[in-house]
Amino acid sequence: MALNTKDLKKTMAGVITRRQFIKSNLAAGAFIGTGSFLFPRYSAAKSNTLKILQWSHFVPSFDEWFKNKYVKEWGEKNDTEVIVDYVSIMEVLAHAVAEISTQKGHDLLMSIWPPPAFEEHVIDHREIYQECEKKYGKAIPMAIKSTYNPKTKKYYGFSDSYAPDPINYRKDLWDGVGMYPNTWEDVRIGGAKIKKKYGNPVGIGISSEIDSNMALRAIMHSFGASVQDEEGNVVINSKQTLEAVKFVRALFTEAMTPAVLTWNPSSNNHFMLEGKGSLALNAISITRTAESRKMTDMSRKIWLAKTAAGPVRRIGLAHVTQVYIIWKFARNIEGAKKFLIDYIGNFRNAFLASEFYNLPCFPNTVPDLEKLIANDPASDPPDKYKVLSDAQEWVTNVGYPGYSNAAIDEIFGTSVIPMMFKKAATGETGPAEAIREAEMKCKHIFDVWKKKKLV
Secondary structure, three states: OOOOOOOOOOOOOOOOOHHHHHHOHHHHHHHHOOOOOOOOOHHHHOEEEEEEEEOOOHHHHHHHHHHHHHHHHHHOOOEEEEEEEEEHHHHHHHHHHHHHHHHHOOOOOEEEEOOOOHHEOOOHHHHHHHHHHHHHHOOOHHHHHHOEEOOOEOOOOOOEEEOOOOOEEEEHHHHHHHOOOOOOOHHHHHHHHHHHHHHHOOOOOOOOHHHHHHHHHHHHHHHHOOOOOOOOOOOOOOOOHHHHHHHHHHHHHHOOHHHHOOOOOOOHHHHHOOOOOEEEEEOOHHHHHHHHHOHHHHHEEEEEEOOEEOOOOOOOEEEEEEEHHHHHOOOOHHHHHHHHHHHHHHHHHHHHOOOOOOOOOHHOOOOHHHHOOOOOOOOOOOOHHHHHHHHHHHHEEOOOOOOOHHHHHHHHHOOOOHHHHHHHHHHHOOOHHHHHHHHHHHHHHHHHHHHHHOO
């Protein structure tokens, strides 16, 4: 199949976005006719070489530990030259596309979200899960639902870790109105009070970007709504979705700022660190950045809370779900498998190097996690990160309550959900009409992937 390159325009950063990839139909098996993103030295790689590509971590100390300590020691122990290349989050996809095109590149590639569209080009990672579970205990359900296709019975990836999406809030402001963001209704009422009293709005994106996608899905799920059910049927047009959309419209009107309609993934970070906001949903990158930059005053003011509870449940999306994939054309498939199995066995060190950012998909590998995060010398107070101790109970996968399939990935990548909320919040359409439009788009996308027999 020829690739439709009409929508594959370069971004300002010179990379292909996730949305452009989805729209390009590459997932159907088409290829880009260029290898410009590949690392040229790999064309003559030796059999005892292992090549890894992953994103530059938000916590620099993790990359330092991974590449210069763990990888180095593993390579020496296994008589293997391990080459690790780092790119930005948005560049990972472009490299993956190019490597599929030329059928060569890295043996291991890490994505920060489930990559079901690559299923035809990767090995079945079942054996890795089986070996890890035999050695280290069971993986959390979210890891399986983020890497397994129940339609094809194939594991299209392997998830080692995830980052929750807790509430980052200004404790001083919330104390000032005598409230705590425990529920979404608390966020609306307390957020409105803080905006009126201090001028600091709630900062939850309603835009075509990853953080907005995560946060708005969290609200939907907490109201009992979802895009699909457990069997993969589109169920977005429901009274639960209607209540969630009405709630976000009220939240936007009463407690937020129009700026959230055009936010990018870093906007909520800046919003909180610059002292403009009262609350945001994000990984711990906000609080860790305040600590690393010695922003002492702001660091003391920004605290963490579990994702807010809705009328039905307390549930949120993983901000990052790290998924490794091994290409069918990888030159060192067995080495890549062994690397991942051994890496899970050393995950406690990975968890510490990430400064609690990477939570384990195999909980038994960090048996003292609760103790570690309850007394962190870098944070003020030392138990600031304690709210993450039971994260696996309130964090779920994209596609909940079903699996992270290719249709869900396209719906995510084309921002169907944020646009539904945006239209209703701004009054462009009524809530019911916005939901019907989203339903039509979701059903069309599901129909396409069902014809490809991947959903």
